[in-house]
Amino acid sequence: xxxxxxxxxxxLICAIAQILIDKTKLTPGRILVTFVVAGxxxxxxxxxxKIVDFAGAGATVPIVGFGNVLVKGTIKAVREIGAIGxxxxxxxxxxGGISAAVVFGFxxxxxxxxxSK
Amino acid sequence: xxxxxQEYQEYLEKKSPNSSLIKDVLxxxxxxxxxxxxxxxxxxxxxxxxxxSDDTAKTAVSITMIFLGAFLTGTxxxxxxxxxxxxxxxxxxxxxxxxxxSPAMEFKREGYVMGLAAKMFSIAGPVLVYGIxxxxxxxxxxxxxxxxxxxxx
Numbered sequence: 001x002x003x004x005x006x007x008x009x010x011x012l013i014c015a016i017a018q019i020l021i022d023k024t025k026l027t028p029g030r031i032l033v034t035f036v037v038a039g040x041x042x043x044x045x046x047x048x049x050k051i052v053d054f055a056g057a058g059a060t061v062p063i064v065g066f067g068n069v070l071v072k073g074t075i076k077a078v079r080e081i082g083a084i085g086x087x088x089x090x091x092x093x094x095x096g097g098i099s100a101a102v103v104f105g106f107x108x109x110x111x112x113x114x115x116s117k
Numbered sequence: 118x119x120x121x122x123q124e125y126q127e128y129l130e131k132k133s134p135n136s137s138l139i140k141d142v143l144x145x146x147x148x149x150x151x152x153x154x155x156x157x158x159x160x161x162x163x164x165x166x167x168x169x170s171d172d173t174a175k176t177a178v179s180i181t182m183i184f185l186g187a188f189l190t191g192t193x194x195x196x197x198x199x200x201x202x203x204x205x206x207x208x209x210x211x212x213x214x215x216x217x218x219s220p221a222m223e224f225k226r227e228g229y230v231m232g233l234a235a236k237m238f239s240i241a242g243p244v245l246v247y248g249i250x251x252x253x254x255x256x257x258x259x260x261x262x263x264x265x266x267x268x269x270x
Contacts, residue, residue, distance in 0.1 A: 006157040007150040010209070014149025018142045018204030028207050028216065029240045033247045035208060040251035044259070057156030060175055061182060062149070062208045063244070070252035078260050086256035090249055096176040097183060097210070101217055101241060104187040109221030109233050112191030 006058035013062045039067025069094050148202030152209040186211030190218040216240035
């Protein structure tokens with residue numbers, strides 16, 4: 001069942017992005033920024049975790065889930081260690097993804113060349 | 118029904134933006150949904166066969182998806198998928214990896230420091246800036262609210 005929910009919830013989030021692309025002419029960068037901030041806000045309100053429980057990877061794989069991870073890490077750290085957590089918690093929670101993006105991104109860009117069009 | 122040339126043009130203008138919108142949105146839905154199903158499958162493998170906890174498995178899925186997105190961008194598979202999938206390839210974390218690798222490859226000829234490494238963040242940079250600032254801002258709000266509620270929220 002989680003697979004079905006992952007499919008349609010993940011698909012729906014992407015469909016919303018596609019409507020924004022077609023109707024508002026927002027650039028891809030702006031869409032990603034909007035979605036990550038939306039994830040942070042929904043995470044802060046505690047709403048996004050309910051979607052994650054329901055849809056699994058359908059909610060964690062879209063970039064919205066990245067905003068949620070950042071904010072959840074921040075809130076957890078603030079609760080445990082106080083004000084310093086405002087600056088340490090978010091990146092700490094998202095460290096795996098950020099490092100993977102930097103390391104794999106670098107390696108692949110070094111190894112491969114752009115295809116001539 | 119017969120159209121004059123002009124009427125037909127007007128008909129096309131009225132009709133085509135919508136039908137292409139529906140087609141685009143459907144493609145984004147299918148491709149985006151499929152990518153999330155791949156993520157879910159990887160999650161199940163890590164959890165059931167790798168013995169990882171829920172949170173660790175989620176992180177491992179993100180890392181794996183980022184690797185796949187970066188690799189498929191390097192091999193030009195993701196670019197071809199993106200032509201069809203649009204938003205369906207942009208929004209998943211694989212699209213984030215794609216947004217890192219493709220400008221980095223493109224600007225490699227301008228050097229490994231100010232070309233490749235700097236351009237890696239032309240889209241990923243803003244995502245990190247606004248993502249981290251938003252989470253810090255919410256952290257501040259949460260911290261201040263803690264004073265009024267005695268830390269319980």
